[in-house]
Amino acid sequence: MNSRLDQTQDNAVLTEIKNLQSDFAELKSRQSIARSLVTRAYNVQTGNAFDLSAYSVPANTLHSFFITVTGDGSQPQPYGIQYSQVYNGGTDAGHRLSDYQQIDATGTYYSWLPSPPSPLAGPNKMSWTIAVQAGSSGASVYIKIRTMMTCKGASISLSY
Structure with a gap:
């Protein structure tokens, strides 16, 4: 019961x-989401092994490098992030500066930030600044520019 x-x-x-x-x-x-509504990410980089080689930064000074990526025109305001590789004194893994501002054995480190509005930035462009602070013995900087953006890149420029 x-x-x-x-x-x-x-x-x-x-x-x-x-x-x-x-x-x-x-x-x-x-309903499923249409593929056209899904944001895509594109790796953008040059074919160069390094975009800047052995640039000398004097001891105890800060030097800025400006990266500008122009999109392919498919988006009026593309969005992206840079994940460039920065080396000091050589191009092997032992000379790569950390992405977290870790100071290397020479006292050199780098940091990056999006560039403020400037002539480098604008419609169809993204720009970033990489700043390298050289230690007491100076720095010999190598940079390989790499970005991930919401559109394909048409051109990449590096000024310093």
């Missing part, structure tokens, strides 16, 4: 299962 308490627990479980089935059916019936 079933008691009312047993039936109440059974009903609660059945009610929860029915609610889950209803939620699942609703999720299955929703």
